[in-house]
Amino acid sequence: MQRVLIWRQLPQDVEIRRHPLVVDPQELSVAVIEERWDVARPEFRSSEAFYYTALSVDDLRKRGIRNRQLLRVGLPDLKPKVLLSGVPEGQLLIDGNTVHLVGQQWWRGKLDAGQFTSAGSVPWFDRRYHDLTKGAGRTGDRVELKFIARSNHYGIVLCGRQRGGPALLAQVLFDGSGLSIQQAINRRKEKEEEDSLARTSPPRPSTPRRLTPPREVLWRASPLRIVNGLAFSPDGKCIVTPSLDVSPKGSVQTWDAADGRLLAEAPGHDTWVVRLVFSRSGKYVATGDAKGVIMIWNADPLRLLHRLQAHDKEIASLAFSWDDRWLGSAGRDYRVFVWDPGTGKPVYQLPQESRRMRANWIAFTPDNKRILLGDQSGAFWYWDLASGRLAGRIETLKWASGFLPDKTLLGVAADSTSSLVAWDCNTDTYRRLWPSAKGIPVAVSADGRRVAVLQRDVFVDGRRTRFSRLRVFELQTQKKLLATPFDSRKCEAFSPDGRIFVVVDGHGQLWRWDLDQQPAPAPATPESVEHQLGAFGQPVDPDGDCSFQIDDTMLTLTVPDTLHELTPDQSLMNAPRVLRRAHGDLLAEVKIEGRFQPAGSHIEGRPAHCSAGLLLFQDEQNYVRLERYVVRHSPGDSATSQAVLEIRQHGTIPKGGKLRALMPQHELRFLRLERRADKILALTSGDGFQWQYLPPRTVTLGPDLKVGVVATNNSSQPFAPRFSQFSVVQGK
Known part of the structure; x- marks a missing residue:
């Protein structure tokens, strides 16, 4: 650590309100980095800088002059830098290179352009910037703005509240594709009724299919028993579980890991068993319960060796040393002990000082010389066993999982990225394994x-x-x-x-x-010879510039960086698709993967987007499609994702024929489209287990259709979605 930045708050009647200081611990110096700016709200903080709008002291002394400026204070030099001048009043939000100021109007500007443009008056009121004496916001049908923010999944969102109503969280769109605040409020009741109808119409179950990878029930516990943990033996031959009987009495079971047979069961605890751990050699098993009792067992055969009244409250964590010489325990009474598993005697207790840390996780370092403690705040500490003193803190971690084969500790980095890292306890260094996990x-x-x-x-x-x-x-x-x-x-x-x-x-x-x-491959459905891409069907490429690649059961459809859409009212029907024949009622499902990051639109004034999904196709004037749709409104904005259901009848979208549901991309990996007579059901899922419903819709289509997948792109870069686990079930 080289420098520390400190913000000082002085009384509100002082003209210069904040005097940031820089402290240099090495030179033992303190300096005021700037004191000629009157900081006025709003403020915006990022991981590297602090942004605010302000007036200089000279401007404050000149009556009638209000040249508000946008400043940045941050790395590398921590000096205020004027980014923009003539800044309007409003809440401040910075999204990439775009600056938003929201007051009586919504202003947008670019950091590199140096000017603002208005997107129009806002359809709400803000007490900080609207003059309520003139009637703004007095009526109960207006929404009062609380704050605006940027969401990783939905882009810019606002939070407001209507008088007498619940809080409203809404996405802000700049292309006119969304609803106004009042329309959203008026449609809330209608949407809730539609959602209720959709939930009362459960989807018809599809034919059984194998999961990825296959799963099986190894054993089923008694209905009078609650299982609360498990551990593999180091040789992988058996599984040990603690459970709670209806008595309640806690017991420990050993199961055959291959076929699930119960090998041994031993009673012991008088209450809920909350912790279980194997020694590294497989010789011992230790269990801890909700009353602070620890039991040490011989693993093979299962036999109780020692019963220890270790703590006054529940056992929080147990860990064996790497040589099986010691057993460490941390309790909810915030005491930490080290035991000899061979004799059951305590050999060490951490000093009273350790209780202030409220440890809920314990481990031994690979050299068996120190104990690692994790506290409730996510901090990790070393304790030296030889001296009994605190040996340091690990500021890099906020969560620890377990040790890797190279004896480094897998954990989550204590920074804004939450990356997975491997911490070396010997060198006190780390390496990043998975950024932004x-x-x-x-x-x-x-x-x-x-x-x-x-x-x-x-x-x-x-x-x-x-x-x-x-x-x-x-x-x-x-x-x-x-x-x-x-x-x-x-x-x-x-x-x-x-x-x-x-x-x-x-x-x-x-x-x-x-x-x-x-996983077992999806069973092939007997079809005619026209189907060239396995179970997906016949490729359709109107412009002849897309590629279709089938690999086992996965289809990769590559759309080039030119305009490909499916909009008959604009005479654009060149989106590539792969279709197979179907008849009557059906259920189609597919998993969609790939990089959904549109950049730059081919249509002036329209945002860049790309989409991939299911298509129920009668002809170019009549079809239904359910898509994972990702849009980027301007190059400096973040992309937002939606589930979009579109119905076309005679080339146009009927009333209520287009639905949009804002969802993060990871919740749109699976799509399901069902036809039941004239009713259409659309569902989305992130994992294929939990499904979310869109409101059902009614559409008139003929009995003979085609069903398959489709992709669109108006971005300036190629788009290559991947489709897998495609299945079509027909009939009642």
Whole structure:
């Protein structure tokens, strides 16, 4: 650390309100970097700089002059730099190279252009910038703006509130494709009714298909038993689980990892078993319960060795040393002990000072000389076992998962990127493994090949909801191997060789995935010889400039950097598609992957976009398509993603025939389109397990159709979506 930037706040009646200081710890110097700016709200902070609008002191002394300027203070020199002059009043938001100032009007400017243009008056009021004495905002049908922000998934969003109503979160669009605030409010009730109708019409289940990779139920627990953890033995031959009986009494079971047979069961705990860990040699198993009791077991055969009343409260974490000589325990009473697993005697207790850290995670360094403690705030600390003193803090990590084969610790970096890193406890250095990884790593295979990531708080139907999803990735390539919606409650583990992944669900079932086993290919549907691309069907390329590549069951459709659309009212029907024949009622489903990052539009005044999805096609005037649609309104803005359902009847879109649902891209990997007589159902999913519904629509199409996939592009760069797991089920 070379310099520290400190912002000082002085009383509000002082003309110069902030005096930023730079502290140099090496030279023991303090300097005021600037004191000639009166900082006025709004402010905007990024990871590297602080932006604000301000008036210089000289301007303040000149009556009637209000030359407000936009300034930046940040790396590398921490000196205020004037970016723009003549800045209007309003809330400040910076999105890439675009500056937004939102007051009575919405102003936009470019940092490199040096000027602002107005996008018009805003359809809400803001108490900071509207004169309420003139009547603005007095009526109850107007929305009061609370704040604006930039979302990673939806671009610029605003939060407002209508008098007497709930808070409103809306996306801001600049191309006229969205709704006004009042239209959104008026349609809220209608949309809720449509959503309710859609949810009461569950989708017809598709034919059974194998997941990727295949899964199976290894065993099912008794309905009177709750399983709360599991661990593989180091040799991979057995799985040990703690469970809670209806008594309630806690017991420990050993299962055959190959066929799920119960090998041994031993009672012991009087309450909920919350922690379980194997020693590295496989000799010992340690369990901890909610009353602070630790039990040390002989692993093979399963036999209780020692019962320790270790803590006054629940056991938070257990860990064996690398040589199996010691067992470390951390409790909710914030005490930390080291035990001898052979004798069951305590050999060490960390000093009282350690209780202030409130440790909830413990591990031994590979040299067995220090203990690693993680506290509730995400900080990690070293304690030296020889001296009993605090040996330092790891500021790089905010979460730790487990050790890799090279004895580095896999964790999440304590920065804004939340990257996965490998921390070397010997050199106190790290290497970045996965930049900007999403989720929390909850398990890592002993061979270091694979990592299980838990993701919570995702968006469904445009709303933030709370449920958990586990994903397994190849750590080196970040290739996803499986996704499951199970909320495992820390009940997941890899086999030592990384091949098998097991999860206990909330119903006591243990699910096992063989990650090396390839999924069974989708069964080929008998079709005519015109189908050139396997189960996908016949390619259609009106302009002859697109490419179609089939690899096993995956289709890659490459659209060049020229205009390709599917809009009959504009005589643009050159979007490439692949179609197969269908008849009557049907269900079509596909998984879509690829890089959805449009840049630069071929149509003046229109945003750049690209899309890929399902197409139910009668002719060029009558069709239905469900797409993963990504749009970028200007080069400096972030891209936003939507699920779009479009119905064409006689070349036009009927009333209610186009639906848009804002969703993050990772929730639009799977699309499903169903036809039931004259009703169309559209569904989207992020993993193929949890599905979200769009409101159903009615359309009149003939019985003989074609169904398949389609892609559009008006971007200045090629677009190559990948389609897989394509299936069509016909009939009732």
